[in-house]
Amino acid sequence: MLTVEDLHSFYGRAHILHGVSFALAAGEVLVLLGRNGAGKSTTMKSLIGLVRPASGRIAFDGQDIAGWEPHRVARAGLGYVPEERRIFSELTVLENLEVGRRKPRDGRPAWTPERLFALFPNLAALRGRQGGRMSGGEQQMLTIARTLMGNPGLILLDEPSEGLAPVIVEQMADAILALKQQGVTVLLAEQNLHFAARVADRAAVIETGRIVWTGTMADLHGDEALRAAHLAV
């Protein structure tokens, strides 16, 4: 579904991604694991088009989307949930969802606010609440729900567990597993190994802008040396 080949990206003059390559099959949950500054968020932003890759190929559903503008990428079916949440704090929950709404592209049933409230029950009671007056966990759920309103085939989740209470992290994991059951493909960026282990099928370990290891979660779990080398803080 998504194939990234030799992706190079810069922030200003700083060379952040040095040839990132990985692939993701439909229906799969792949986690991009790495420390702070490894290049997880830049990879995500390069995919959605907020950072323009300097070179490399991003094949999504058979199209090379590298260098496309964000709105075109999103319309092609790539949903992006940013790390910093970035909800529209002056809009209500329902209005936030409205901004994300797009027509479904394939045969799958379209996401509606009601279906999303079933997925994130906490949001149901807050539909008229201003985004800025919600807790961090509620905001995180809203960003995911907002992106789902676009009916994406693949969703990019940038550190959804960051800064959330453990009980909310558990809810978040349940929600992601529910998404997977409904056939949504997920690319997750994480530092939280425990959270990643609960939801992901496979992992790609990123360090200083390169993918240094790819394999199943089980392999990763069995390889203590690998975890110590690339993930331990």
Next chain:
Amino acid sequence: MDFVLVQLLTGLAAASSLFLVASGLTVIFGVTRVVNFSHGSLYMLGAYIGWSLLTRLPREPEWFALGVVATALATGGIGVLLETTLLRRIYRAPELLQLLATFGVVLMVQDIVLKLWGPADLSLPRPRWLRSFVVIAGERVPFFDLVLIGIGPLVLLALWLLFTRTRWGTLVRAATQDRDMVAALGVDQRLLFTSVFALGAALAGMGGALALPDGSANLQMDLTVITDAFVVVVVGGLGSVAGAYLASLLIALLQAFGIVLLPKITLVLVFAVMAVVLVLRPNGLLGRPPAEARGEAHVLALIRPASRALRLLGAAALVAALLAPLLAGPFLLSVLTEMLVAVLFAASLHFMMGPGGMASFGHAAWFGLGAYGAAFAAKFLLLPMPAGLVAAPLAAGAAAALFGWFVVRLSGVYLAMLTLAFAQIVWAAMFQSVEITGGDNGILGVWPAAWAADPRVFYWLTLALCVAGTLLLRRMLYAPFGYALRAARDSALRAEAVGLDTTRIRLAAFTLAGTAAGLAGGLSAYSNGSVFPTYISIGRSVDALVMVLLGGVQTIAGPVVGALAYTGLFDALLLVTDLWRLVLGAAIVVLVLAFPQGIAGTVQRLWLRGREA
């Protein structure tokens, strides 16, 4: 009592007119973050297009309404053209460059309108319904005033419904907050921005057409209205439509009553209101503190000491300037003297704007106070010229220190508008104190001392003072004070955390800039032999702004290059063509599009690239 009612209704009608223009401006700013100086030009185009349509249509009210709507659509179309050809290309540019580009549009539109409609004021024939009155509480109130009073709240309601009840409005409000995120959700920002700009332009055009029955279409209305609209938008809070309406009411009502109670105060009133509101509420009545910038940290180029080649170039230019009087005739010499004054004036603005991060729309205040200071010293105190040239910077510096105390607490557009407010207050004071300043007639006979009466001597004196002043300002940027100033600009919080008193540092920079501008003004007074209120006009402040931006804000040579290029271009164009505004405006637009870092900034970048490669 009747007086109160009549003034109240007059004020309400004026508030509606003001609101139409200001609402468009604030909507455009809220979404695109562009400070659209050309909004007044759209208003002026609305008046002229409206005149052309309404004089050809039948005179009945329904045809009038149709003509106004058609005008709004036409200006909306012009807005689309403007947005797609120009603004779209500069959304990522620093906001001051956007301002400069839209100012280029103002100049171009002035000449285009002049060519198409001619220089005469155009007013509408007034059919009976337009002249009719309605008697309210025994007073005759113009029927058209009542129409206007109704239109303001109607437009407010329509905008409110549009922004809260439609998908388009939801998207626009979301984009106001975080445009990148909106794009990442699949919304084509370009369409959104174009449509917002078209809406704003249509509102401005409608305002222009509706101004016709009580006034005329004329060539001054663009700058008059943009100043008022800016004040309303800033007082209301940038981007807030409801705030714009409140501010329109406040200002129009104060003016309606003020003009009767204290006729002299009306010139200052608007700006005094703005100054008070900004001091009490730095983000306007209903404005919110600006959100932290997302993802677009503008990395400013470092200020580096001049390279050897640049020093040599500067020295060569200085030698050429020293020798110039031996070759130049009297006319050229006076042009060169003005250029030198412009260099110091621009350098002083650059000092607070580039390294200080405080852009000013009212820098002419200090220039003018310097000029008046010198003139007072010469005419009333009968002091010799050297004393006058000391009085000039002192007067300007003292005033800058006083006003600066209020100004440096703000930032960004709000700060710029407060400087404009103070400049307008100073202007009005000089304009209205006829007994002392001669008002519009100015103060004449401010001639140089006998020893400097020879234009060549005066030129050399100007050269010495302007070069010394400019070099002194430059030297300060490399002193610890200069580093502290730039630290305060880049992050006030972090600068405070390492123990810098940022408010005091900014105030010092503001005062120094005012002092240097005052010296330039004093020299200009002696050079021209006279001082007029135009020395403090908005136009002169804009000149300084254009010079600095043209040269490049973040290079030290920028203001020098910009001043020489702008005055040179200006004088040359004036000689060659009567369409100088069109050419100058186009040149500014092209320069902004081609060289967003200004002339000197672009040369520096090319030079460095050649070196580092």
